[in-house]
Structures are given as structure tokens and as C-alpha cells.
Amino acid sequence: MKVNSAKFVLSAFEESQWPRDRRPEVAFMGRSNVGKSSMINSLLRVKGLARTSSTPGRTQSLNFFLINERFYFVDLPGYGFARAPREVRESWGDLVADYLAKRDSLVLSIHIVDSRHEPTTLDLQLREWLLANGKPFLTVATKSDKLSQNESHKNLARARKVLDAVGRGAGGELLAYSATTGRGRERVWHAIEEAVAASQSPS
Ligand SMILES: Nc1nc2c(ncn2[C@@H]2O[C@H](COP(=O)(O)OP(=O)(O)OP(=O)(O)O)[C@@H](O)[C@H]2O)c(=O)[nH]1
Ligand SMILES: [Mg+2]
Numbered sequence: 001m002k003v004n005s006a007k008f009v010l011s012a013f014e015e016s017q018w019p020r021d022r023r024p025e026v027a028f029m030g031r032s033n034v035g036k037s038s039m040i041n042s043l044l045r046v047k048g049l050a051r052t053s054s055t056p057g058r059t060q061s062l063n064f065f066l067i068n069e070r071f072y073f074v075d076l077p078g079y080g081f082a083r084a085p086r087e088v089r090e091s092w093g094d095l096v097a098d099y100l101a102k103r104d105s106l107v108l109s110i111h112i113v114d115s116r117h118e119p120t121t122l123d124l125q126l127r128e129w130l131l132a133n134g135k136p137f138l139t140v141a142t143k144s145d146k147l148s149q150n151e152s153h154k155n156l157a158r159a160r161k162v163l164d165a166v167g168r169g170a171g172g173e174l175l176a177y178s179a180t181t182g183r184g185r186e187r188v189w190h191a192i193e194e195a196v197a198a199s200q201s202p203s
Contacts, residue, residue: 033056035143035179127167145180
């Protein structure tokens with residue numbers, strides 16, 4: 001997809017702040033620090049539009065970016081950030097859980113896992129939830145540049161096995177990605193394009 005425009009629109013701390021124009025939304029989710037915001041920047045080929053940090057818990061609200069005046073990318077807070085105070089952790093959970101459960105314009109969930117590690121219990125719980133609720137999703141293993149080709153291959157096979165044990169669904173495949181090298185970029189864009197187009201075609 002050719003990106004002609006990409007702009008930050010708003011940061012939502014509660015439901016009343018979500019955009020009301022009903023454009024389709026593609027949301028990026030995964031554990032804290034896994035590379036959600038970096039993936040958004042690398043897909044858009046920009047630096048710093050979505051704010052990234054080496055400290056987990058950088059993104060604490062739902063951040064909406066309008067792409068080509070046509071659809072939104074939604075950068076979600078991460079899960080599994082143990083150092084946050086309990087109330088904050090719980091409210092992040094509600095914020096994201098409400099968004100995922102209620103948002104009709106969510107056309108694709110991009111579930112990001114870390115190439116270097118086996119999917120965590122929370123990763124598997126999210127997958128289970130996406131499958132149980134019939135949410136279209138794509139799973140992407142990022143930071144693949146941190147592994148040798150051999151390790152990347154091995155880890156992908158291992159992760160696929162663990163994920164497939166939970167269930168596969170329509171979008172259950174696992175793509176390798178790197179925000180640093182751009183590996184996997186075209187395939188992720190292809191899935192986004194398809195999901196957005198399907199939601200906008202007359203039915
Ligand atoms: N080498 C490499 N580093 C990456 C990649 N993706 C992200 N990072 C690094 O990982 C760290 C976390 O990236 P973020 O994009 O901020 O992660 P996040 O998931 O948005 O984090 P939170 O908003 O805190 O949940 C940063 O230091 C990034 O530079 C990647 O594909 N390769
Ligand atoms: Mg982030």
C-alpha cells in the first residue's frame with residue numbers, strides 16, 4: 001500500500017474519546033515492550049510518529065493514527081508489565097479489553113509476539129480470546145533481526161506449535177517481522193489492505 005498521509009489524531013484514556021467517524025481500525029497488541037509502536041513506525045516508514053521506548057509501559061492509552069484519510073492504526077498499551085502499580089495495570093486492562101470487546105470498526109488485530117521467546121501465557125490467553133470472539137487477527141513475531149537465520153527458523157516453528165495448540169482460526173499463521181530491517185513488511189501490509197478493503201466494500 002502506498003502511504004500518502006499518516007498522522008497522529010488522538011490519545012484516548014476512556015471510551016468517550018474514541019473517534020466517531022466509523023473508519024475501519026487496525027489495532028496493534030502484545031506484551032509491553034514487544035515492539036508494537038516500532039511496528040507502526042516501520043510500516044509507515046516514519047521515525048517517532050508512534051512513541052517508542054526501551055522502557056516497558058511507554059504507551060499507556062489508545063493512540064489513533066489516521067492513514068490515507070481512510071483507516072486508523074491503533075497503538076494499544078502492552079500487557080504483562082509487572083512493575084506498574086496494580087490499579088494502573090488493571091485500568092490498562094479494562095481500557096484495552098473494552099476496546100477489543102466493543103469496537104465494531106476494529107477490522108484487524110495484529111497480535112505481536114517476540115521472536116526470541118516462546119509465546120507467554122498472556123499471549124496465549126489473548127489468542128484464545130481472539131479466537132473465541134471471532135476477531136480477525138494476524139500473529140507476527142517481531143525482532144527477528146536479533147536472531148540468526150537458523151535460530152529464527154527454529155523459534156518460528158516452536159512458536160507456531162505452541163500457538164496452534166490454542167487454535168488456528170482464519171488468521172492463525174505466524175509471520176516473521178523486523179522493524180529494523182523491514183522483514184515481513186509487505187505481508188503485513190497485504191493483510192491490512194485486505195481487511196480494510198473488505199470492510200469498505202458494499203455488502
Ligand atoms: N532490534 C529490534 N528492536 C526492536 C524491534 N522492534 C522494537 N524494538 C525495540 O524494542 C523496544 C520497545 O519497542 P516499542 O515499539 O516501544 O515497544 P511497545 O510494544 O510499543 O512498548 P510499550 O508501548 O511500552 O508496550 C525499543 O527499544 C525498540 O527500539 C525490532 O524489530 N528489532
Ligand atoms: Mg508502545
